[in-house]
Amino acid sequence: MSGYERDQRFIVGHYQPATLIDLALSRGIDSHRLLRGCEVFYEDLSRGTTRFSQQQFLTLIDNARRLLDADDSAFLFGQRLLPGHYGEASQTLLHARDLYQALEHLCEFHALLSPLLTPRLMLEEHYLHLYWQDACGAGNQAQFLGEACLSAVLAMSRRLVGEHLPWRIQCAWSQPRHIEQYWVYLGEEVRFDAQITLLSLPRQHIHRPLPNAAATPGLVARQACLEQLAALGGGSSxxxxxxxxxxxxxxxxxxxxxxxxxxxxxxxxxxxxxxxxxxxxxxxxxxxxxxxxxxxxxxxxxxxxxxxxxxxxxxxxxxxxxxxxxxxxxxxxxxxxxx
Amino acid sequence: MKSLLKLHTLTFVGLAVAANLGLQVYLAFGEVKPWAQINWMDVIGEGGSGLIWLVWLVMLMRSRPAGRVSRLLAVGMACVCFSWWMDVLDEFIRLAPDAVWDNWLETAPMPVGLLLVTFGIYHLHKEQQAINAQMSKREGLFREHLLFDKLTPLGGAQYLRQHVQLALEQAERAQQPLSLVVLDIDDFSAVNLVHGEAEGDHLLQMLAQLLVLNLRQQDVLCRLAGDRFVVVMPNTGETQARWLAQELQQAVAGFAYKTLRHGERLQLRASVAAAMAYDDDVESLLRRVNLGIAKARRQAPQRGAA
Incomplete structure (x- = not known):
């Protein structure tokens, strides 16, 4: 057992990296400057064979943040992240029976769905908690990734359930200057300076049947994801x-x-x-x-x-x-x- | 924004040709001075001045579209550059003492150029006044281009904070009420989801225009974040602010926005909230009015946009 490492190229280029690249390009950023230092060519991405390592993806994120130079980058990126367009991995989220199963799949297939921060679920008597573990040595991108992961899960739950759920949010960093982005993208229930970045939801919301649930396609997609993880040599960093x-x-x-x-x-x-x-x-x-x-x-x-x-x-x-x-x-x- | 330099190619080519012609004429009629006779202080002073004017010319032209005012400034500055250039050449090439025309080449372009630049700056001022009029309701008590929103032609959240700070001070001095109105599009993420982000961005730009049209002269509109806009309303009580907020809400509901690709009509709804400043500072006022909108959204749940 060893797990994937920072310099191992396993992140599919047209999954999460392309999500960020498309966002930056739609804001008029030059693709060469965006990919500087990533050792990846934009032309190769559309061929579908490009793979990023965590390190390369972090370089891309750093470039994108600098070039976009806007407070809402992490939130816009996050909103596009989940369920995403990641083939079968996204299918397991879209066809989930309820929100809990979708979050379980998010954790199980985090190598495909959330390759930099590993989401983990925890159930207690009244609440479901979701928190993230650094899987890449995020360094000074930690807050950006945290903001993106929070908005990703919130946007996904909004999309699957079809309404705003009373998520409570704690962030392991201090209140930033761009607090208005939190109000708009994450809601008013955000606390800062917490011990751990954490999303919590009362348990009565997590087992509500979802309108798009589809048991058999979901199972098939899950099987395909398991095979993908096996090909990766296990689904953990x-x-x-x-x-x-x-x-x-x-x-x-x-x-x-x-x-x-x-x-x-x-x-x-x-x-x-x-x-x-x-x-x-x-x-x-x-x-x-x-x-x-x-x-x-x-x-x-x-x-x-x-x-x-x-x-x-x-x-x-x-x-x-x-x-x-x-x-x-x-x-x-x-x-x-x-x- | 792309550099506008290529619109002014003619100016730069003209200047280069003139400078070269000047050099040829001097070389044809004069003799080159030996090194010992060159006054380097003069060379540095005159050459430096010419160079600085050239830098100004390039910097200005990079930011200006073609047009009357640009042409005046460009030709004027080019004349001044040319004049300095001839001055510098004079230091290297000695002409016959009885030649008068070299004086004309050296000195005459300077006053002509300065006059043209002066004339240009006068019109620049007029132009700026016209632009200021266009910017009204988007910019209030100060200008800071670093705080412009990147998507809509409005000020962003930091601009809003500084503007509210100034407006609060002004309201305090004048003993007048100050109100904020927040407007948020219901279920805006559905627009992004169904029609794509480019459509969402375009819709926000159009909404910014729509809201500006529905404001009074003294109001200032900013984009807080995402699909949330804030209007700063000086000399406005809470009741009046609510009225104005409702008018904005109606304007959004009546807005017949058509999508870029298929021209399909989007039915939009907005939630609004208003708050008057009491003993607030900027942060508490913004927070209060944003809590107001959270409440308004809870009361009006599930009103789809798409």
């Missing part, structure tokens, strides 16, 4: 797999050598892969621990001691200090971030 692995073993003794061994690579290769994605082992470990801690506090109602024990900290003082480092908050000062 290296960072996704690492997150899952750490998450599954978080309450065991964990260190770089063990994880490298579990991935079947040498510690040196492992470190090199991490640094290629702009991160390092401790950062990824802290990310998972932070995630687990927040989950245990908020969803399971764990106490300080219980979380501290679960994460194998020797004493609570030490744990509180680490928690402060991950989140900027003490466990007691943690504002409710779900629901």
């Amino acid at each position: 290296f960072l996704d797999l690492l997150f899952d692995h750490l998450h599954a073993h978080i309450h065991e003794p964990i260190n770089l050598d063990r994880v490298a061994a579990a991935f079947g690579i040498s510690p040196t290769t492992f470190k090199r892969k991490l640094s290629k994605h702009g991160t390092h082992f401790q950062q990824q470990l802290d990310l998972v621990r932070r995630h687990v801690a927040l989950y245990l506090y908020q969803m399971k109602g764990y106490t300080n001691e219980e979380v501290c024990n679960y994460l194998r900290f020797s004493d609570t003082t030490n744990f509180r200090r680490s928690f402060k480092r991950w989140t900027g908050l003490t466990p007691s000062g943690l504002a409710r971030w779900f629901g």
